[in-house]
Amino acid sequence: MHLFYSNNIIDKLATLDDDECKHALQVLRMRIGDTAQVFDGMGNLYDAVFIKNQDKQLIAQVTFKYQLQPLPYNLHIAIAPTKQTDRFEWFVEKAIEMGVHEITPVICHDSVRLNYKTERIHKIKLAACKQAFQLYLPVINEPVHFVDFIKKHQAGFIAHCKPENKNSLANLINRQSRVIMLIGPEGDFTSHEVELALQHNYKPVSLGNNRLRTETAGIYISAYMRSLI
Template identity: 35%
Template sequence: MQLFFHEHTSDDQFTLDSEESKHLIKVLRKTQGDRVKFTNGKGCLFHCVILDSNPKSAKIKIEEREFLPEDDYYIHLAISPTKNSERMEWMVEKLTEIGVHEITFMESKYSERSHLKLERLEKKIIAACKQSLKTRVPKLNPVRPMNELVQDSKFNTYQRFIAYVDKENDRHLFDKVKPDNAYLILIGPEGDFSQQELQLAFGNHFLPCSLGKSRLRSETAGVAAVHTIQLKNNLKEL
């Protein structure tokens, strides 16, 4: 199965832009009458047929609409961006494939970067959704100060975690996660969180957690955290 993306699917027919048309018709060699599947990134799967295989403006008709239910849980990762933008691009791709629901970039005391090209990251996310056959595009937020994030009352109903490296912080995230919840987990920069930031998080009901014995890069820690929460929620079904 191949999955394609088109955000504006309110009508029964739509036209692809030149880039998507070229990919569909020239690269993948699709032609008039071929069946294809699209998503709008909001949980809908559209069973479609190609009406016009113009490589500059392919026309698509929706024959059937299928709505896929949301997960019973919600994973929100807040992470300090690294200096290397390619590592952040790799991370958002992998998070999307594994199954994150929302990503916030977080500015903390030892953050290495405060500006990101969100548009480029969003394209990476959409490409990862298509590759991994996901019909929901994760929400991507701009950089937000850590102190503002941890004190936001909207997260009062979430299970809240802060991952950091400390020999006394040895209880793994897997052991603390309760299935079927909304989660917010904080991942710091390469220099980790400051003591003041840790105390601020603890004072706002964030639980300390470990991601294992190894010292991980920030982007690796982000992927490990999301995978751990996904694993805990999926194991309950076995």
């Protein structure tokens, strides 16, 4: 059954926004009387039937409600946007399919790219949630500078590539962990950034012996957390 997102579900009536509406009517050719599922991005899933189509809004009557359990862990990935936009978009899609909760693009000293295409990323987010039936909508924040991020979020993990002693994920993280993972740009964090992170209670962590690309590191930590469930 087709799945739609709505942030407007009141009194058993779910209203789809413009984009979802267009997708339902023009791509999927849904009509009044058709059944579908609607999710609110907070773990609630509804069986519903379309009853009204007016003013570019499609309204569905809820017939049944399910509540889905959240994941046992919480994963927030703070990651430098990659030089190539598609690598960052790819990371976002895969991390969401695997179950990330929050993504913050962080601007580091050696970052080449300082932004991302907001609207496109939000489309990818919704599509990935629907595809993977991830019914808790993850948060994707606006880009922030590295220093501002670690000041706001004190304590977490930093996956830098410098040859220093680092703990393995298995020694630091379990299935109920709240994880903030810092992943650097193509040129890695600077020594100064690593030092600053340590001062703000970030622990250095190893993602294995191989040099993972920025987006691969982000996908890997998402897969790792998922594997603990």
